[in-house]
Structures are given as C-alpha cells and as structure tokens.
Amino acid sequence: MTAVAGAGTAVVTRAARSRKGSALQRGRRRLYVPFVAPALVLYAIFLLVPVAATVWISLHKWPGYGAMEWAGVKNYRYMFGDPVFQQAFENTLLLLIGGGVATFAISFGLTMLLRDLAGRSAVRSVIFFPNIVPALVLSILWGFLFQADGLVNKLLRAIGVQHPPAWLSQDHQYAMILLGLVWISTGFYTTVIMAAVDRIPPYLYEDCLLAGANSWQRFRHVTLPLSWDVIGVCSVLWTINSIKTFEFILAMAGSASGLPSTRTWTVSLYAYATAFAADGVPSYGLAAADAIFTLGLVAVLVVLIRRVMRRDAIQF
Helix, strand or coil, rough: CCHHHHHHHHHHHHHHHHHHHHHHHHHHHHHHHHHHHHHHHHHHHHHHHHHHHHHHHEECCCCEEECCCCCCCCHHHHHHHHHHHHHHHHHHHHHHHHHHHHHHHHHHHHHHHHHCCCCCCHHHHHHHHCCCCCHHHHHHHHHHHHHCCCCHHHHHHHHHCCCCCCCCCCCHHHHHHHHHHHHHHHHHHHHHHHHHHCCCCHHHHHHHHHHHCCHHHHHHHHHHCCHHHHHHHHHHHHHHHCCCCCCCHHHHHEECCCCCCCCHHHHHHHHHHHHHHCCCCCCCCHHHHHHHHHHHHHHHHHHHHHHHHCCCCCCC
C-alpha cells in the first residue's frame, strides 16, 4: 500500500509540474507579442515601408515634384541598357571581387605575421586606425598623396624617377580608388580575423610545429577551419560595404562643382548621380530602380555566401 501511495504521489507531482510548465509556456506566449510588437512596428516603419515606397517610385517617372507618371518597368529596361550603368556595375564587381581578394589576402598574411609578434596589440591599433577616421577625410588625404605634386611623386623624384606616373589620371583613377579602399579595409578585417585566431588553443600550433608543418600548412589545416565562421561573417560584411561604397569615390574623384568621371562610378554613385543631377532634371524613378537592384543584389549575394560558407561547427 505504501508503494502504491508513493507511486500515486509521484504521478500527481509530475502532473502538477506538467501543468506548471504548460502555464509557464502559455505565459511566455502571451508575453511574446507585447515584447516583439514594438520592434516589428519600428522595423516596418523604417525598413518595410521605405522599401515598398522605393519600389513604387521605381515604377514611375518622377522628377521629385508634381504628379508621378506611370512607367512600369521602363526604368529598369533603361537602366540595364545604359552604358554608364553597365560601367558602374562592372566597377562594383571589380571592387567586390578584386578588392575583396586583395583585402582578405593581405589580412590573412598580416594575421599570420602578427600572431606571434610581441607588440601585436600596438600594431593592431595602428592598422585599425583608418577605420576610426571618416572615409571622407581619408579620401581627401589619399588624393593629396597621389596628386601630381603629392608626397608619393616627391619621394619618387627623390630616388631618381624623373617622370612618375599620373596616378589620378582617367586611366589610373579607379585603380587608385581600389587601392585606397583596400588600405582602409585591411586593418578592420585583420583585427577581426586576429580576434578569431586568438581563441585557437596554442597547443594546436605547437603540435603542428612538432609534426614539421610549415606556415601554409598551419594556416590551411588549423587557422582557416577554426576561424571559418568569423571569415564567413567578414565575407558578408565586405559584400555589403563594397556594394554600397559611395563617399570615398565621390570625395576623391569628384570636385566641388561636379561628379566624378563616369568611369569611376559604382551602382551606389549611379543612384546618387541620377537622383541629384546637377546638370539636368532629376530622375527619382531611375534612381529608385537602381536602389532596388542594389538591394536585391546584396540579398542574393549574402544568401549565396552564407550557403557556400556553411560548415559544421568545430569544437576545440
């Protein structure tokens, strides 16, 4: 009888706990809407509504005032057929792919170089410094360095180069822009990757040394797999930042009275130049079409990168 009573008590206790757990879950579900609703409202106001409005504007011909004229997909057709947009899209891809490869190659190299350096914290602060200064200031500085009588050409003449290259000419201007963006970005991604490498246990590298592994083998079999999740996040950040690059190009290649040469435009600068045309009638419909295209490009690339770089988590 005692055993039966004890079993009955245990059943009642478990049932009570089950009812308590269910009540707790119901309480959490009731609190879900009040806690999430404010964030959803703000998200809708500041993101969904502007995106919907931009899509609507992209389907019209509108100079920014007066009534809108329905255009359908004409803005998109004109944009894809515009040689200026095609050049801007090519420049954006060059920055995304070429600049990304250069940035991450240098970042990985600096990470391996600084990993065992005694003063790596100080060096990390120095290479991160360009990310503290506004890009507008850096672009002006970069232009002064490479202008005809800038510091770079003065140094070249000092070592015997009588006719240094015209760094900021039309033929070299976008290459110098790419170089400047790589210089600015390298410190940030080096710092992030170094933070990921710092969490890797040192004994793994010691085992590699005992096994006779060289620097490339240590990077390939230890550093890269164990920091893959951070590298994936960095890839997403680089994709977003490279596609929306705007102010550095505008300040470096432009002037106080006009826009840069169309040979240096990206898709973001194309949208700005179309919406705020200084020598013509603004076309907000075309600028909105470019903005929607840019948003879709970023979304597709981010999804692809996340899928391609998806790996099982490695415990260490």
